[in-house]
Amino acid sequence: MKKWIALAVVLLLALAGYVAAGPYLAINGIRTALAEQDTGKLERHVDFAALRVSIKAQVEDSLARRVGNEVQSNLFGALALSVAGDLLGSGVDAMVTPLGIGALLQGRSMWKKSLGDTVDGDTYGKPVPADPLKNAEHHYESLSRFTATVHDEDGKPVVFVFKRNGLSWKLADIRLPL
Numbered sequence: 557m558k559k560w561i562a563l564a565v566v567l568l569l570a571l572a573g574y575v576a577a578g579p580y581l582a583i584n585g586i587r588t589a590l591a592e593q594d595t596g597k598l599e600r601h602v603d604f605a606a607l608r609v610s611i612k613a614q615v616e617d618s619l620a621r622r623v624g625n626e627v628q629s630n631l632f633g634a635l636a637l638s639v640a641g642d643l644l645g646s647g648v649d650a651m652v653t654p655l656g657i658g659a660l661l662q663g664r665s666m667w668k669k670s671l672g673d674t675v676d677g678d679t680y681g682k683p684v685p686a687d688p689l690k691n692a693e694h695h696y697e698s699l700s701r702f703t704a705t706v707h708d709e710d711g712k713p714v715v716f717v718f719k720r721n722g723l724s725w726k727l728a729d730i731r732l733p734l
Contacts, residue, residue: 575723578725579702581725582718582726583704586689587689590688602726603726606719610729611648688716701719704716714733
């Protein structure tokens with residue numbers, strides 16, 4: 557009987573360890589997918605639907621705050637704001653997809669090659685892989701929410717939010733410093 561209890565305890569500890577390591581495994585999976593430019597692997601670690609909704613809301617909110625109340629209260633200003641919001645929303649919908657990220661990675665790859673910023677310094681070599689989560693500060697906010705915070709060139713925080721769904725973790729939100 558003691559062996560079965562010990563086995564159950566060991567299995568529970570192993571399961572808890574796997575769940576606790578989940579966000580770090582997702583970050584590593586994103587790094588690997590970006591390095592290999594494999595959007596299929598990237599899709600396993602990113603919830604693109606939730607990410608699109610989050611980024612679209614942040615962009616629309618930032619636009620509304622920047623134009624101010626005067627423009628929003630004006631009929632033509634409100635119409636222009638609505639059109640601009642729709643255009644920005646369409647852009648977010650197009651870019652925050654596996655294909656959109658693939659296109660960004662391809663463009664980044666070509667740019668890095670043209671600058672000679674490659675792994676071996678050869679123009680025809682592989683470009684230095686993107687690593688947006690390099691030097692990130694990691695924090696558990698709850699049992700199902702984990703954040704990785706990096707700072708942009710201006711020192712403003714960009715927060716990558718990972719959410720747990722069952723035993724797996726996925727990037728579900730990016731809080732932009734708009």
